[in-house]
Amino acid sequence: MGFSALLCACVVALCGAAPFTQSNEPDNDRPIIGILAQEVDDYMKKFGETYIPSSYVKYIESGGARVVAIRLNQSFAEHEKIFRSINGLLLIGGSVNLETSDFAHTAGIYFRLALKANNEGDYFPIWGTCLGFQLLTVLVAGQNLLSKTTAENVTYPLNFTSEASSSRMFTNFPSDVRKALSQEPLTANFHHYGVTKEAFMGNEKLNGFFSVLSTNIAQNGLEFVSTVEGRKYPFYGVQWHPEVSRFQWDPRYNFPHSSNAVRVSSLLAEFFVNEGRRSSHHFSEAAEESSALIYNYNPVYVANISAYEQSYFF
Numbered sequence: 001m002g003f004s005a006l007l008c009a010c011v012v013a014l015c016g017a018a019p020f021t022q023s024n025e026p027d028n029d030r031p032i033i034g035i036l037a038q039e040v041d042d043y044m045k046k047f048g049e050t051y052i053p054s055s056y057v058k059y060i061e062s063g064g065a066r067v068v069a070i071r072l073n074q075s076f077a078e079h080e081k082i083f084r085s086i087n088g089l090l091l092i093g094g095s096v097n098l099e100t101s102d103f104a105h106t107a108g109i110y111f112r113l114a115l116k117a118n119n120e121g122d123y124f125p126i127w128g129t130c131l132g133f134q135l136l137t138v139l140v141a142g143q144n145l146l147s148k149t150t151a152e153n154v155t156y157p158l159n160f161t162s163e164a165s166s167s168r169m170f171t172n173f174p175s176d177v178r179k180a181l182s183q184e185p186l187t188a189n190f191h192h193y194g195v196t197k198e199a200f201m202g203n204e205k206l207n208g209f210f211s212v213l214s215t216n217i218a219q220n221g222l223e224f225v226s227t228v229e230g231r232k233y234p235f236y237g238v239q240w241h242p243e244v245s246r247f248q249w250d251p252r253y254n255f256p257h258s259s260n261a262v263r264v265s266s267l268l269a270e271f272f273v274n275e276g277r278r279s280s281h282h283f284s285e286a287a288e289e290s291s292a293l294i295y296n297y298n299p300v301y302v303a304n305i306s307a308y309e310q311s312y313f314f
């Protein structure tokens with residue numbers, strides 16, 4: 001669960017960002033969220049080339065959506081077809097290169113498709129957790145602004161910014177949960193790199209694209225950005241791990257399982273799935289949808305070799 005932050009030169013021309021208007025009520029009650037598979041670490045090689053920890057799948061399912069695993073190394077046409085079939089994308093945490101990995105490359109394809117779709121009024125949300133968030137910052141900035149901000153196996157309350165109170169992400173949080181999130185150590189941190197508040201605010205692309213909703217102080221004293229949401233786009237990022245509070249139990253790690261940590265995790269899963277309800281993308285045929293869903297795969301027990309209990313391999 002460590003995160004490499006290697007030099008990245010992904011260059012992305014941000015679209016002119018035509019204002020996109022938010023539609024009224026969610027209307028898709030059968031949302032499907034794509035989760036991008038990631039290259040395995042060496043110790044998991046015997047199970048497959050790529051993986052998705054079950055905790056992320058359960059997290060999305062808990063919000064009321066179904067999951068489609070997106071394999072790496074498909075053609076652009078295949079990814080485009082998947083994009084038109086799903087209602088949102090989750091970029092998981094992990095430890096691959098933000099510039100050269102197939103994960104980064106493929107995430108870039110979906111990121112650009114989503115920018116274009118949203119510009120055209122076709123709502124499509126993206127959520128990045130930990131490495132997934134770091135990757136979003138690279139894609140938005142067109143450069144890697146990460147620096148050492150280690151917060152490994154530690155839980156923090158969020159230091160909310162003034163923008164948090166008018167955010168979409170926390171809008172449906174009951175006030176007692178918001179208060180708990182700002183006072184109790186409900187967020188699990190497992191990263192070595194992050195974007196400092198200074199670097200984030202100092203970069204016009206990042207600062208213009210995302211509102212910073214919270215920051216935290218890393219173990220080396222640097223203040224890093226811990227929660228963001230797109231100003232115009234339904235793109236969200238957390239440097240911490242909301243999924244572990246309900247779906248990871250390895251006693252060697254500091255996963256917050258208090259009732260408030262569980263509520264935060266539930267509310268954010270529901271929030272993101274509700275964003276997906278606003279997308280009307282769909283598979284062209286029922287049979288195609290059935291065969292794409294995660295239910296076609298069985299997770300493997302990996303608690304004996306990793307911090308995850310179960311994982312899907314592809």
Ligand SMILES: *[C@@H]1O[C@H](CO)[C@@H](O)[C@H](O)[C@H]1NC(C)=O
Nearest residue numbers: 038039040049050072073102
């Ligand atoms: C993707 O394709 C490249 C080039 O063929 C290969 O080196 C790589 O291992 C593949 N990655 C996965 C995850 O299958």
Ligand SMILES: *[C@@H]1O[C@H](CO)[C@@H](O)[C@H](O)[C@H]1NC(C)=O
Nearest residue numbers: 156157158159215216217218
């Ligand atoms: C929140 O910010 C204050 C003031 O900068 C700092 O002292 C504190 O350590 C921060 N808390 C966390 C959990 O990062």
Ligand SMILES: *[C@@H]1O[C@H](CO)[C@@H](O)[C@H](O)[C@H]1NC(C)=O
Nearest residue numbers: 152153154251252253254255
């Ligand atoms: C993680 O933190 C917990 C609680 O502070 C501690 O008991 C545990 O030893 C730590 N685990 C690792 C792998 O550092």
Ligand SMILES: *[C@@H]1O[C@H](CO)[C@@H](O)[C@H](O)[C@H]1NC(C)=O
Nearest residue numbers: 046300301302303304305306
């Ligand atoms: C861990 O469990 C898996 C699945 O049961 C098994 O295939 C593997 O050999 C085990 N690994 C170790 C190191 O015990």
